Amino acid sequence: MNRLQKWVYGNWSVPVVSGVLIIISFAIQWLGGGGANVIVGPQWWLDAGAHATHASAAFTLGDVFMLAGAVVAGYRIAVKAVRALIARIIGIDLLVSVAAIGAVIIGNFWEAAAVTFLFAIGHALEAATLNKTRSALAELVAVAPDSAIVMREGEQQEIPAGQVRMGEIVLVKNGAKVPVDGQVVSGTGALDEASITGESIPVEKTKGSQVFAGTVSRGGFLQVLATGIGADTTLARIIHRVEEAQDAKARTQAFIDRFSRWYTPAVMVLALVAGLISGDVVLALTLLVIGCPGALVISIPVAIVAGIGRAARNGILIKGGEFLETSAKISAVAVDKTGTLTEGRPRLTDVVVLDPALERTEVLHWAAAAEAGSEHPLARPILETAHAEGVGPQGVPGTVTPVPGKGIVSEVDGRLVLIGNPSLLEQYGVPDSAVAGATRTAQDLAADGKTPMIVAVDQTVIGVVAVADQVRQDAPEMVARLHRSGVEKVVMLTGDTRLVAEAIGKATGIDEIHASLLPEDKLDAVTQLQRQGHTIAMVGDGVNDAPALATANIGVAMGAAGSAVAVETADIALMGDNLLKLPEAIGLAKRTVSVMRQNIAIALITVVLLLAGVFAGGVTMSIGMLVHEASVLVVIANAMRLLRNTRGSTAMPKSERTTPQAVEQVSA
Template structure:
């Protein structure tokens, strides 16, 4: 009893998941049995089985074709195939040459098999992309009053505490408040090496925890997590057709009308011009409808672009749609924002110049700056921590915007700030440090003067550090033939020029407002055509939108930049720009190859048809075979 109920259930599930494949198999079975019946002169059985093959194999195509015809008033390839098959069947019945009915059935069968193969090929791409969904967890281990409770991820709220045990999938983005571990971020950012995470670090949903337990605090809703943004962007990429695909779709509809008109003329004119008999004329007209249909041309673009998108996603490069993958291959000039793009966006201490005691300078500096929320103060405190110097908390702290900070440390008045502010507060000799301070400032660094007990202790220089891969990334872009690379920055000219010279960029535009960046992008577009903009901040969003391709840094990028950009570098790795451009160029090459191949095959089949060298089944095999080959060709980008 169990086995009897189990088989239909299995078949039902299989049919729901692979309807095209099941239809093709059943169609093939009925075609074979119908042909066998005719071969054994069982005419009645053959004429019963073959129409079933027509219905099973052609139902889906007929429905889609008729829907397009009646709802959109357009012809498509599906309807042309059905008309050709029915025409062959009608001709066979008229002439009592029943092998033509078999020819029509074979046309339906091969068209059905082609649809199943194309569906399989497209599903490979979709599975590769939708594999991102497997990186999400439905539940999280939430800590409530110290006790663990499993809760659905979509019920989590900002402020909830989540425990991630060793080896588990991180369920949502969060900040580490307790614990230490290494995380495998490769599924999300493309990083090949595990990344260390400890208190204060951010972790991402979909990453895999290592050997340590982590306690996380949720700082944003699960719907806003990095992996969820990736999934939404990929879904958007699948639903939006790039310009080339839109052009091909428009071309197909006009082309289909031309094919029908020419097919009708071919079914009428040859007997009068070349004295063909009517049966041959109609048969050739039916073959023409098949071989001239632009199926292969339709399959030349989207499988290729979706494969490229899937490949990029695996490498930590997110293309929001196929149009941007195409555009990436055409980039001639690239504009870089400075802070957070070429640099880490986080100030770091680069130089410590004490007058006497370095440790004493660091201790006093950390004491006063620990009360500051300014990024420079945070950088100084972090530096002192790393050098394991202890300090005491400052009291009576007062911040002076744009100048510095004052307070009391170890019962003595303490000052941290720029030179002008220092001179306002105390009357102390600073001449011994003036030259070194000027040299540091000329190098584009910010100099913080530290004074304690009315005496200057020394200076600390802070700068935004260049990303270690930035120079190599710029060099590689130049080697690839990018014609112009420029730096756009809102920072001062001196700092911008220092960063540019270190990474190898010759043209610098500094002290820019957001609108200034937009204007410069427009200027570059007039000169070079396709221009990419790489940025991460809110102030970069207008320029990202104006650029032919806007590229955002996925980790450090602001939400506005991520939403505005067309491409996201998930791991903030600039060297992935080279990969993205090469992928775009490769996609363009494959699309062009596919279009040339598809058009060439159509021409060859048309010539063969007019030379009366092919039969209907052979024309179908050539037509559908070229479609499958073009689709499989596009899948090469999965491995590119």
């Protein structure tokens, strides 16, 4: 399609042609006093009482151009009105069509042309600005890679990205877009993942790292094994989810749609009654124009599209308008501890020596030797530290016997090694005096949020080792920002012990702690919060937290990049592993709902003022349509404010936000 054809079928061709015809009409009337009488037949005019009277006359060349301008601008409007009527829908197009046709019948060609021309301009501007509010989706589509370099038959081949096969090796060079989801098998580099996670700082990638389609190499050279291609990539799923979400309706929008189905016929009845009572046809037609609920109908969807688009640009996927609206009401947030408030990677934090004859490294060696054959999740940090310090066990681990709820018993070099809690030591006859001293040390460590394990060799307590899951650096700031965004209560739901949970809660500022919970206990805790009147968001890993996530008003998945299930099922999916995205999402939801309310108020106030102006006198059809279209643009412009990043209390720090430059670089 060439440029002329695009213009003809575009949004601006109709208002431009109509506008030119109207200008020609005015020019003819100004230059020649209305022009020659070219057509003999009925001439319509209004007398002082606004009654239509017929007489034999001719209407001028200027009238011909004015009528032509009305027909050009009103043709598409009338066609849409007829199609809507066939579908049993009475919409705005019908109101405008009836008003314009009525103006033509009573000979008021200027009013007919003005109403249809202004409505056509409003439609074109509305389409243009709505496209702008969908810019985030357009940017996501723009970052989709077009080509890929793959290794085939030992040679590099450049092919369309859609032709990459699963399991192929894809080469990613500096400045190139990653064409597939995959795993790095060789090389190092830095990838800009702003299009996926919203983070503008490039992420280092090495062997074993996961990469996503649409991200951009900022240095290095990577060989990637393709594990997700075409529609199975994270980027494709994000685009699909954003597209669906922007079309999904919020509860308020559904109400407005139902309201407009009754409102529009009511306006037509009002206009008919007013015309019959007053005998003023112009009044009736003007009421039809004034009563158009255009700004009201568009007030909600434009805000939803802009809000969801802004969120997607920042790496936050919101499932739809209903969930966006619900998120603005969140008053309590429940979070899992492991992997959410903490890093999810336990580390050895303490080695306390209780036997004066031994060194720290010796206590660490015995603990690691005992844990070498253990399947306990806390064994790994002990073994890693021991190997790092050169005292790790060598060869095949000795016999290991787990004692449920107490610890393990291991045979190392012919000696009996115990590692666990005081109950384990008592069971194996360790002297009470030694157990008492070790217990006090273990309790002190537990009070600091650590998991202590007492180590004994041949009935002698030699020390205590402690492991802890480190609190994430941004966890306290997340809790503070949630409070600033209006969340009344932040609750920790964890299966860990009370002492550990309380230490984590104290470090992060958590309001309420529920510890030693099973999955069904977490469900009960969420239900109890809902009974207290809270709208609750649950943040979890989606496995053992699944019942609670399903019950919460809003389920939030963190670090959802690469997780097809999380992207498709979570009410809110935070693509990156950034805790501060959660308060950002809630803050954005509140701003979006605020804009929705402002837009409804603007639309209703405009209609009321115009109706008052009609009955008071002074507001004509053309003025009414001009103000009406202006209100539509005001509503859209108000919603477009959501596309801007804010520096409010819930916004990301500058260093953590996707800057416009970053977006432009990714889209390039």
